[in-house]
Amino acid sequence: MAVIGAAREPAVGAEPEAVGAVPARRRRRGLAPSLLHNRKAVIGASLFLIFTVMAAIPGVIAPYNPSAEIFDPGLPPSMAHLLGTTSYGQDVFSQLVWGARASLIVALAVGALATLLAVMVGVSAAFLGGVWDGTLSILIDVLLVVPAFPLVVVIAAYTNGANLWMLIVVLVVTGWSFGARQLRSQMLSLKRREFLEAAKARGERRLYIVVFEALPTMTSLIVASFLTAALYAVLAAAGLQFVGLGNPSSLSWGTMLYWAQNSEALNTGMPLWALMPGVCVALLGAALALLNYAFDEISNPALRPVRKRSGKVRRG
C-alpha cells in the first residue's frame, strides 16, 4: 500500500519551465476534457465501467446460477462453460460475474467513507490548529505507521467469519490516514492564502470557509484520496478473503480464490478457476491505479509525458 502512495510524492516543485513546455491550449482545458485526452485515464475509466456493468446486472450477463453445484466438476473451458467449472460443479464464469459486486461495493464504500474521514480529520486539524492539530496529527501518524495488513488480519481474526460490512469498517479504519495526512498539509498551505483571509475578513462562518472556499480547491487531492483508499480496499479485501478471513460462503473474487486454493485447483488441472478471479482483482486494481496516476499527471504538469527532450531530435 505504501508502494502505491509513493507514486505521488513530489507534487512540490512543478517548475515553471516544465509548465511552459506544455502547449498553452492544454493548460486551459477543464478537468473532463483533460481526462479524455489522457490515455491512462481512458483505459482506467473503461475498465472501471465494464466492472460496474458486471456488478449492476450480473443476472443478465452470467448464464447460470453462480452457486448451483449442478455441473460435472472440473470441466475444461467450452462454449457452455467459458472458463470451465469448479471442483464443486459450479460455473466459473458465472461466479466471476457475480463476484464483481462484492469487490465494487468494498471499493466504493471504503473509498467514500475513508475519504470522508480523511477530509474531516485532516482539514479540521489544519484549520483549527493548536491543540486540535497536535492531537489529530498524532492520531493520523499513529495509524499511518502501524502496519495495516497485520492489523487487519488481527481484527478479522477476532470478528470470526466477518461479513462484508465488518470488512468495510476494518478497511476504513486502517485506510483513511494516508489521505488525511495529505489533505492536512494542503490545508496548512492554503490557510494563509488571500482568498481565505478575505473570506475571514468578510465575517464568513468557519464551516462556510472550509466547505465552500477551501475544499473546492482541493478536488484533485480528494479524488486521489478516494482512489488510493479504494485500491487499498480492493487488494486488502481480496487478500483477506483469499486466506479465509472473509465470509467463505459469500460470493466474491477473494472467496473464489480461497476455494480454488483449498481444492488445489492449480495442481488438479483447473488453473482458470484459481487465476481468473485474480485477473479480475488485478484489472479493477489497475483501473484504479491508472485513474489515480492520470489525475496526478493532470494536476502536476511536470509529470506529463514529454515527446522530445533535447534540441537534437527536434524536427519542427
Added chain:
Amino acid sequence: MRFVARRIGFFLITLWAALTFNFFLPRLMPGNPALAMLSRFESRGHLGPQSLHTLEIMFGLTHQQSLWQQYWAYLGNCATGNFGISYTFFPDSVGREIAQALPWTIGLVGVTTVVTFIFGTIIGLVSAWFRGGKMDSIFPPLFVILSGFPYFWFALLAILLFGVTLNWLPISGGYDTTLVPGFNGTFIASVLQHSILPAITIVLTSLGGWALTMRNNTITVVAEDYVRMARAKGIRQWKIMWHYAGRNAIMPNLTGFGIALGFVVSGAVLVEYVFNYPGLGWMLLDAVSNEDYPLMQALFLLITVAVLVAVLAVDILTVFLDPRTRDGS
C-alpha cells in the same frame, strides 16, 4: 535536538497505542473468543499456574483482578517479553516459536527488499534521465498497472508456470523436508532453491514503487538550476545523473527504504502463505486459523515494534543526511 526528542515521544505514544489496542481488542469482542481457546488448551495438557496467569491477564479471563491491575500486569509482561504459551506449538512458549521463524523471513524478505530497492531506484533514475526514451515509455506505465495487482496472484501464477507446468522449482515449504537441517551444502542448496519463486514474486511486485518514486523525484530535480549549471559547465552526463540529480532525488526513497526494512519482519504475509514458507507472515496466518491468540498477538506486537523502530531510526538519520530538517523551526 528538539526534533529528535519529539520523534522519540511519538515513538512512545504509538507503542503505547499498539499495546493498549492489543489489550482491549479481545475484551471488546462479543463472547470473548479467547475463553473458548483456554478450554481447548486444557485438552492439550496441563498449563502451569504461571502460564495460565499470563494468558488470563492477556485476554481478560480472570475476575480476581480489576481491569486496571490486569492492564499493568499485561504491560509488565510485554516489557519482559512474556507472551505466554503457544496453542499450536504447545507446550512451547510463543517467544521460542517466533525465534525459529524469524531467520526465514529476514533471509527471504530482507534480501529481496535490498535488491528491489537498489534496482528500482536505478530504473527510476535512468528512465527519468532519459525522459521519453525507450525505457521511460515501457517501465513507468507497466509499474503503474502492476501496482494495482494483488501480489499473491503473481505467486499463484509463478506456481502454475514454474512449479506445475514446467516442474522446475519446488512450490512449497522452506526446504526439502527429507533433508536434516544443518549447515551443509545440500541443505543450503535446498533452501536457496525453495526461496527462488517467493523471491521472484516479491521482487516483481515491489520494484515498481521504488522506481516510480525515484522517477518522479528525479524529474523534479532535473529541472533545478544546479543541474542546468552543471550541464553548462560541461560536466559529463553520467556524473550529473548520479551525483547531481540522483543524490538529491534519492531522499524520499531512502526514507522509504528504512521503513521497508522495518516491514521486513512482517514478512510478505500472503506470499509466505501461498508458498507455505516457514516465516513470520505464514506463522501469523497459521496462528489465526488455529485461533492461537497468544502467538498472534505477540507476532502483531513484534511487527509493530519493528516498524516503529525503523521509522524512528529513519527520522533520526534524516536529521544527519538532510540539512533542511536541522533548522530550529
